[in-house]
Amino acid sequence: MNAPTTFSLALSNETATAHLMADLALLIGPGDVITLSGDLGTGKTAAARALIRYLADDDALEVPSPTFTLVQAYELPPFPLLHADLYRVNDATELEEIGLSPLPEGTVALIEWPERAPSAMPADRIDIALSHRPALGSTARAAEITGHGRAATQVARLQALRQFLDGAGYAEARRQRMAGDASTRSYARLVRDDGAVILMNSPRRPDGPANYDGKSYSAAVHLAEDVKPFVAIAGGLRERGLSAPAIYHADLDAGFLITEDFGSAGFVEGDPPAPIAERYEAATDMLAALHRETLPEVLPLAPQITYTIPTFDTDALLVEVGLMPEWYLPDRGAELTEDLRGEFVSMWRELLSKPASATKTWVLRDFHSPNLIWLEDRQDIAKVGIIDFQDAVLGPAAYDLVSLLQDARIDVPEQLELALLTRYIMARRASAESFDPAGFAELYAIMSAQRNTRLLGTFARLNRRDGKPQYLRHQPRIWTYLGRSLAHPALAHAREWYAANVPPPVP
Numbered sequence: 001m002n003a004p005t006t007f008s009l010a011l012s013n014e015t016a017t018a019h020l021m022a023d024l025a026l027l028i029g030p031g032d033v034i035t036l037s038g039d040l041g042t043g044k045t046a047a048a049r050a051l052i053r054y055l056a057d058d059d060a061l062e063v064p065s066p067t068f069t070l071v072q073a074y075e076l077p078p079f080p081l082l083h084a085d086l087y088r089v090n091d092a093t094e095l096e097e098i099g100l101s102p103l104p105e106g107t108v109a110l111i112e113w114p115e116r117a118p119s120a121m122p123a124d125r126i127d128i129a130l131s132h133r134p135a136l137g138s139t140a141r142a143a144e145i146t147g148h149g150r151a152a153t154q155v156a157r158l159q160a161l162r163q164f165l166d167g168a169g170y171a172e173a174r175r176q177r178m179a180g181d182a183s184t185r186s187y188a189r190l191v192r193d194d195g196a197v198i199l200m201n202s203p204r205r206p207d208g209p210a211n212y213d214g215k216s217y218s219a220a221v222h223l224a225e226d227v228k229p230f231v232a233i234a235g236g237l238r239e240r241g242l243s244a245p246a247i248y249h250a251d252l253d254a255g256f257l258i259t260e261d262f263g264s265a266g267f268v269e270g271d272p273p274a275p276i277a278e279r280y281e282a283a284t285d286m287l288a289a290l291h292r293e294t295l296p297e298v299l300p301l302a303p304q305i306t307y308t309i310p311t312f313d314t315d316a317l318l319v320e321v322g323l324m325p326e327w328y329l330p331d332r333g334a335e336l337t338e339d340l341r342g343e344f345v346s347m348w349r350e351l352l353s354k355p356a357s358a359t360k361t362w363v364l365r366d367f368h369s370p371n372l373i374w375l376e377d378r379q380d381i382a383k384v385g386i387i388d389f390q391d392a393v394l395g396p397a398a399y400d401l402v403s404l405l406q407d408a409r410i411d412v413p414e415q416l417e418l419a420l421l422t423r424y425i426m427a428r429r430a431s432a433e434s435f436d437p438a439g440f441a442e443l444y445a446i447m448s449a450q451r452n453t454r455l456l457g458t459f460a461r462l463n464r465r466d467g468k469p470q471y472l473r474h475q476p477r478i479w480t481y482l483g484r485s486l487a488h489p490a491l492a493h494a495r496e497w498y499a500a501n502v503p504p505p506v507p
Contacts, residue, residue: 002147002149002150002152002153003152004146004147004148004152005146005147005152005153005155005156005159006144006145006146006147006155007144007145007155007158007159008142008143008144008145009142009143009145009162010133010136010140010141010142010143011043011133011140011141011142011143012136012137012139012140013137013139013140014043014046014050014139017043017046017047017050017141017143018050018054018175019171019172019173019175020047020143020162021047021050021051021054022050022051022054022175022177022188023158023161023162023165023175024051024126024158025051025054025055025177026161026186026187026188026199026201027154027157027158027161027186027201028108028126028154029078029079029108030079030080030105030106030107030108030467031105031106031107031108032108032109032125032126032151032154033103033108033109033111033121033122033124033125033126033151034051034108034109034110034111034125034126034127034128035111035112035114035121035125035126035127035128036048036110036111036112036113036114036128036130037112037113037114037115037127037128037129037130038129038130038131039131039132041132042130042131042132042141043130043141044112044113044130045065045085045112047128047130048063048083048110048112049063051110052074052076052081052083052110054175054177055074055076055077055078055081055177056074056076056077057077057176057177063083065085066083066084066085066112067085067087067088068088070084070085070086070088070089070098071083071084071085071098071099071100072084077179078180079106079107079108079467080104080106080107080108081107081108081109081110082099082100082103082104082107082108082109082110083110083112084098084100084109084110084111084112085111085112085113086111086112086113086114086116086117087112087113087116089113089116089117090116091117092117092118092119092120094117095117095120100120101120103122106467114127122149123148123149124148124149124150124151125147125148125149125151126145126146126147126148126151126154126155127144127145127146127147127148128143128144128145129143129144129145129146130142130143131144145158145159157203157254160251160254160256161201161254161256164249164251164254164256165190165199167249168248168249168258170190170192170197170199170258172192173190173191173192174190174191174192175188175189175190175191176188176189176190176191176196177189178198184202184203184205184207185200185201185202186200186201187199187200187201188201189261190258195261196261197248197258197259197260197261198245198257198258198259198260198261199256199257199258200227200230200256200257200258200259201255201256202226202227202230202255202256202257202390203255204225204226204227204255205225206218206219206225207223207225212319217319220315220316220319221316221317221319221320222310222311222312222316222391222393223391224390224391226252226255227250227252227255227256227257227390228252228301228307229307229309229390229391229392230257230389230390231247231250231252231257231301231302231307232299232300232301232306232307233299233307233309233362233364233389233390233392234246234247234259234389235247235299235300235301236295236296236299236362237386237389240290240293241381241382242286242290242381242382242384242386243262243375243378243382243383243384243385243386244385244386244387244389245259245260245261245262245385245387246259246260247259247260248260252301252302262373262375262385262387263373263375264373265373265374265375265376266369266372266373266374267279267280267283267369267372267374268369268410272410272411273369273410274410274411275369275407275410275412275413275416276374277416279372279374279383279384280404280405280412280416280420281420281423282380282381282383282384283367283372283384283404284401284404284405284420284423284424284427285380285381285423285427286381286384287367287397287400287401287404287424288423288424288427288428289381289427290361290362291361291397291428292428292431292432295361295362297309297394309362309392309393309394310393310394311360311393311394311395312363312393312394312395312396312399313356314349314352314353314356316393317348317352317355317450318345318348318349318352320450320453320454321344321348321450321453321454321457322345322457323454323456323457323458323460323461324453324454324456324457324502325341325344325457326457326461327457327458327460327461327464327465328456328457328459328460328475328502328505329502331460331464332502332503332505332506333503334501334502334503336501340501343497344497344501347493347494347497348450348494351446351449351450351490351491351494352446352450354442354443354446354490355395355396355398355443355446355447355450358396358397358443359396359397360394360395360396361394361395361396361397362392362393362394363392363393363394363395363396363397363399363400364386364388364389364391364392364400364403365389365391365392365393365399365400365403366388366389366391366403367386367389367400367403367404368403368404368407368408368409369407369409369410370388370409371386371387371388371389372384372385372386372387373385373386373387396443396447397440397443398440398443398444398446398447398448399447399451401421401424401444402444402447402448402451403451404420405417405420405421406448406451406452406481406484406485408455408474408477408478409474409477410477411477414484417484421441421444425437425440425441428440441488442488442490444485445485445486445487445488445490445491446485446488446490446491448481448482448484448485449482449485449486449491449494452478452479452481452482452485453482455474455478456475456478456479456482456505458471459471459472459474459475459478460472460475472505472506475505475506476504476505476507478505479504479505482498486498
């Protein structure tokens, strides 16, 4: 077991306490336990309230002290949270009656007065001990933060984050919660009088165990395992006149960045959200402009340090489509026999021979509406702000166009998809007579089938492995896109195979 990690800091007022709890919020997740101890009046409930309000993204949320109810439950955007006060508990056996023994899975537990039932506190937890600091003022407190067991790593990271913010001049900035993505990264908006910036917390972490020829999933398919690719690709995009965020402060080893804030003007509108055609046209034009260029494989990262963009090779693409039989089919009660599994791999290896031989360009990988910001004050394709590209690889140009026009999270009408596909092809033809529209359309269909097959598996895995069931609602849309691509004559064999072996998702 890890040795406990402890650090202390002075909190001059309740705002400083709120900043600490907001920073902690970036580093916690379902299953974590945080205890708050200290004498009466040291600010335990204020600290709990600050954490809950930050996670709720609601500064006015009523957060009553659970002294009399003992436990208060919150369904917060990132995860459920239980706020408990054990002041009136006399014995650890009473925790079972109030639903705290055992602690619920998939929930953050925030516990005041843990000393009332010390034997019930888990080995892996974050302890925050608060005390008065009258020498610094009537509202000042001291906080001693200790990570026990696996939480020792979180507390060490919290200390490193606080030092990074202090060194960058943002220790006193107001924190605003930002929604995360499907990765282990987390984000916050930092607001000072001179404007706002974005804090990215990107811990180095492989995605899953080494199940793919001795590699983690992220290594096998070339997903970024640290923050360095983001920095390198951002510089490469900006150098070519495209709008990637400027990076103001970076700790490449720890995985902390402070970047330009592009705001929140998106590419969709309405309820349910639908594409804004003008903005999708600009994004299509941006891809066509990028794909016209001869792009380098190696980019500068820091003085005397470079980053080599990995190639989206056939083996990586096969690992991705393998998520569908690995995660999606078991959910639908349709396990493959060894023979069928072999057919699946052989079929895909043959299909992927065409993209393997196609001209390579930068594939930004997640080029779709959640990762695009509209920058009204910029010109032409620079209006397209790109915020997620750390997983960039060298691969077929069709991949990013599929990501945009078959958006996994919103419905893109087929008529709009075809109009924008035509727009892209015409732009490419205008700059290169050798561009092959029919060949590109075939590549587009193959990469669509590959991407949507992978997404069926990815969303099933996010539900079952990572406790993120919200992604399942996108599976019917993915199935619709998959049907569009399988209609291409080049995918006739795949269309028959899927019809025989892959059941549709639950509506």
